[in-house]
Amino acid sequence: MEGPKLDVEVAGIRFLNPLILASGVADETGASMAEAVRMGAGGVVTKSLSLEPREGHPNPCVVEFPYGILNAMGLPNPGVRGYSDEVEEYLSTTRGSAPIIASVFGSSIEEYAMAAGAVKDLGVHAVEINGSCPNARGLGLQFGQDPLVIEDLVKEVKATVPIPVFFKLTPACSSIVDLAQAAQMGGADGLVAVNTMPAMKIDVRTRMPVLTNVTGGLSGPALRPVGVRCVYQIANSGKVHLPIIGAGGISTWEDALEYIMAGASAVQIGTAVTWGNLDVFSKIKEGMMTYMIEERIGRISDMVGSAKGVRS
Numbered sequence: 070m071e072g073p074k075l076d077v078e079v080a081g082i083r084f085l086n087p088l089i090l091a092s093g094v095a096d097e098t099g100a101s102m103a104e105a106v107r108m109g110a111g112g113v114v115t116k117s118l119s120l121e122p123r124e125g126h127p128n129p130c131v132v133e134f135p136y137g138i139l140n141a142m143g144l145p146n147p148g149v150r151g152y153s154d155e156v157e158e159y160l161s162t163t164r165g166s167a168p169i170i171a172s173v174f175g176s177s178i179e180e181y182a183m184a185a186g187a188v189k190d191l192g193v194h195a196v197e198i199n200g201s202c203p204n205a206r207g208l209g210l211q212f213g214q215d216p217l218v219i220e221d222l223v224k225e226v227k228a229t230v231p232i233p234v235f236f237k238l239t240p241a242c243s244s245i246v247d248l249a250q251a252a253q254m255g256g257a258d259g260l261v262a263v264n265t266m267p268a269m270k271i272d273v274r275t276r277m278p279v280l281t282n283v284t285g286g287l288s289g290p291a292l293r294p295v296g297v298r299c300v301y302q303i304a305n306s307g308k309v310h311l312p313i314i315g316a317g318g319i320s321t322w323e324d325a326l327e328y329i330m331a332g333a334s335a336v337q338i339g340t341a342v343t344w345g346n347l348d349v350f351s352k353i354k355e356g357m358m359t360y361m362i363e364e365r366i367g368r369i370s371d372m373v374g375s376a377k378g379v380r381s
């Protein structure tokens with residue numbers, strides 16, 4: 070008898086399994102992204118790329134808690150041209166077995182579109198618009214909290230590239246459904262929910278914020294219930310009909326299934342890779358397979374949105 074099927078299709082892109090390496094983690098090089106695939110990831114997202122190179126924030130830019138990571142890296146990256154060899158290496162090593170999504174950002178809608186156009190030329194399978202980075206002033210969040218800006222931003226990127234475009238949402242908003250709907254209006258092919266949550270830590274001895282940037286983005290287990298709620302609300306709104314990639318605090322197969330049952334077609338994993346190692350992909354896959362055999366479920370996609378109360 071054939072085993073349960075883990076492959077999924079999201080916005081027309083086929084992944085051998087629904088576990089994708091999240092942006093900003095273990096994606097410095099083509100080799101590290103290819104290693105994630107060798108270790109079981111079904112796809113990868115590049116670090117967020119701008120058209121021109123950008124230095125990040127000075128240290129300290131990461132604080133660890135027992136329940137997550139607070140980071141304010143500041144979107145350091147070598148620019149699209151400076152990263153092109155990494156994409157090339159990834160593509161030649163993985164030979165089409167696992168799609169690569171390029172995350173892009175800019176300081177204006179035009180810059181986002183130019184970065185998207187440039188990554189498309191590198192041969193990536195899709196673009197992910199990072200409109201939700203909470204720790205780089207003038208970049209990211211101010212684009213990602215205003216529905217009108219989101220709609221224009223997605224429209225402009227869609228007009229520039231012929232490949233699928235995902236919009237990555239911030240959980241820092243009063244209505245995640247309004248933001249998701251705006252991305253849909255702009256023509257997005259899919260959503261990623263969620264990016265990190267703005268947060269901070271103060272050193273009580275120095276009475277100073279620990280991060281040089283003062284605030285940063287919280288990821289890891291503390292973020293998971295927020296991310297699951299966001300995915301569930303979008304999937305259950307009856308207003309948004311785009312595929313959703315869930316993200317936030319996934320480190321076990323139960324975590325991944327929670328997102329899938331909430332309505333995610335696939336999931337991204339970041340902090341668990343930083344904390345543990347790339348084993349997380351194969352462990353989650355094994356756990357999901359065992360669950361599916363026990364529950365007599367043939368395809369992982371049959372579980373998307375299966376949490377009771379979600380409309381089908």
Ligand SMILES: Cc1cc2nc3c(=O)[nH]c(=O)nc-3n(C[C@H](O)[C@H](O)[C@H](O)COP(=O)(O)O)c2cc1C
Nearest residue numbers: 091092093117199263264288289317318338339340
């Ligand atoms: C160190 C670090 C760097 C990150 N850099 C980016 C980035 O460049 N672009 C982006 O869209 N998200 C970035 N993220 C957010 C992750 O892609 C992900 O959305 C978030 O961390 C929630 O997932 P997780 O809890 O599995 O890490 C970063 C997260 C971490 C921990």
